[in-house]
Amino acid sequence: MMALLNQVCQVKQYLPETKNDKMLKAIESSGITKTFGPTKALDNISFSVDESEIFGFIGPDGAGKTTLFRIITTLLLADEGNMKVLGMDCTSEYKELRKNIGYMPGRFSLYQDLSVEENLNFYATVFGTTIEENYDLISDIYSHIEPFKKRLAGKLSGGMKQKLALSCALIHKPRLLVLDEPTTGVDAVSRSEFWDMLGKLRQHKITIIVSTPYMDEAIRCDRVALIQNGRILSIDTPQKIREGFSRKLFTVKSAEKYKLIKSLRKYPEILTAYPFGDSIHVTFINDSLENSLSEYIVKEGIHDAVIQEVEAGIEDRFLELMEKGATV
């Protein structure tokens, strides 16, 4: 009951701020560039993140996600460009800014030889607070691992480590939470639970930026940026990104997948043919399904093929954008 009351009070407390700060962006990045020797890790990165948004950076290993997050968290300086986070400059106001950011790096950020409770206590102390003071913020997450609070962090399962690392990143009540590949190496059930937890953090008015190499996680974000080779390919809501796919998309399914791909590639009307799970995603040069395709497939000796039109997913759009980039 008290906890509920507390939450209600907090929401009220924040309301006026919401109105005043309506125009305030949690992150504003313009023209950020960073090179490491011959490698351009980030190339003219511009974007903005609204307050209380869950914003995803989606791209493969080596795309520049971690470099960007290290600049946002003031751990690395950009070569060029401006980065403002929570209205503060990442270079001149980094000391104040750091107090307001919770950062969960990709590699395990906890002290393996401290217990669960000791880790959490340590992070609270570093930021001049206590576990009790902000317990309501982490209770949902921490309650899963609290029964094991005397256990060494190094002895926890992957899913539990992830929950502890998130609790530690939240314990000082940051306004911005930065999560670098929090779900890599975690099983599907824990992964799904993790995204549910992030969704619940919304009520505390925390802005969340999160990176992942997994396209299927885009749907859990309010908006996403697709990132590849240090460049942003597209920024939008997951739905709008899917709608951005410029062609009609068809799936062709058969038990003989490899034979099917090879046959489809030889068919002159086909523009692209990519394996996607148990089927092949196909687009046509004329952007319409050629009636002769089914006959052709049968002639190729495949008798169980099923062709259907489908809506494009995030990964289809990512592929399309990569291809366009390659031909520029």
Place this chain on the structure above:
Amino acid sequence: MNNTVISVHNLVKKFGSFVANDNLNFEVFAGEIFGFLGANGAGKTTAIRILSGLSKPTSGEVNVAGFDAYRQTELIKKNIGYMCQKFSLYEDLTVKENIILYGGIYGMNKSLIKKRLDELLAKLQFQDYENRMISDLPLGLRQKLAFSVAVLHEPKIVFLDEPTGGVDPITRRQFWEMIYETASRGITVFVTTHYMDEAEYCDRISIMSEGKIVALDTPERLKKQYNATSVEDVFIKIARPN
């Protein structure tokens, strides 16, 4: 046609009183792409260590590539390949040196290594990279090379651990085509992964939970059985029934 390359009957593996593998039964066939799934701690790693000759069963019958998992572990190791996502190649050796090293480890003679080296470089269009350090290669190329090296000795089975995790969507598809091509030559591809969209590419998948295999079928049939739209959905329904 359906040549069995892995057969597992009543496999039990205990560590003290802890039962890591609790009476597993399954078969995998030649040229099949088999997905081996399960939550963290479900017992997958224990089973794979047994299948690759690194650990012996407590009880049960296990036969891999025609060899017995109790007495012929060295023969098993010679007839399998292995690739994991994070490490497979030596970064401070060149492409050519890595291939020669692995060929030597698998006991291939020099002329065969030379032949496979040339074939592989041509197939991957890698000629320009022959003398480049692995650390200088783009990530996508490294993954493809790692896979090619894992099947350099034409094993009967290749084990892949999250083979396409973290690679870009185009490389990912090229990689799956390499897997399909390998399977079409009769090499069995045994995939472990946490990423259920990777599982969708497999011919059949098994799902482990608490040491037991709780589901085993084609992705299509499992989706029907569990009234699910994706393998991820199936997995979550099995692991979290409520």
